[in-house]
Amino acid sequence: MxxxxxxxxxxxxxxxxxxxxxxxxxxxxxxxxxxxxxxxxxxxxxxxxxxxxxxxxAPDAKRGQAxxxxxxxxxxxIVAPVHPAVSAARLQMKQQAMTSALRKVGAAVDSGEMPAAEAKRLVLGRVVRGLGSVEAAEKWYRSHHIAELGGRTPAQLVRAGELKALLGHLDTTKAGSKA
Known part of the structure; x- marks a missing residue:
């Protein structure tokens, strides 16, 4: 055999x-x-x-390497591919979570119950792109006097609980600068 x-x-x-x-x-x-x-x-x-x-x-490998x-x-x-239906469901869940979070922030702003630290983060997040850096946004937040809101700084407005007025002003000035 x-x-x-x-x-x-x-x-x-x-x-x-x-x-x-x-x-x-x-x-x-x-x-x-x-x-x-x-x-x-x-x-x-x-x-x-x-x-x-x-x-x-690798592109950085030496040519004469023994x-x-x-x-x-x-x-x-090795990662298994994601089915398109699963990917679409995940995207939809992310969008629903974002919408829910935005509603909560909007409700907190409207009711005036947002803590000052979160309000500061919200305001800085809105202006940092236009000012170019976080440091510039911090300086603006502490020292820029807004004539339309009584000559007060954004920090003073947030501490006084007037976040809604400050955000409204930011929206109108942003819309005005685009025109």
């Missing part, structure tokens, strides 16, 4: 095999590994080790 050698194939068990006389290493190191920041929640992320010769060369200097294996992350 003659035994024939089975054709080499890629092993899922994590050991080296040969394909067409070329060693090929594939080892699954983690089945569901996630990093500290989860860029794609609930997506299976697999980290596998492959023969480094199979990967494209084969002995290169690592024999490299670790590659």
């Amino acid at each position: 003659k035994f024939s050698r089975p054709e080499p194939s890629v092993s899922r068990l994590g050991h080296a095999t040969e394909r067409n006389g070329i060693p090929f290493l594939i080892a699954e190191t983690h089945s569901m590994k996630t990093t500290g920041k989860n860029p794609r929640p609930a997506q299976p992320l697999r980290q596998i080790t492959v023969d480094a010769g199979l990967l494209p060369k 084969a002995a200097d290169r690592p024999a294996t490299a670790t590659v992350n």
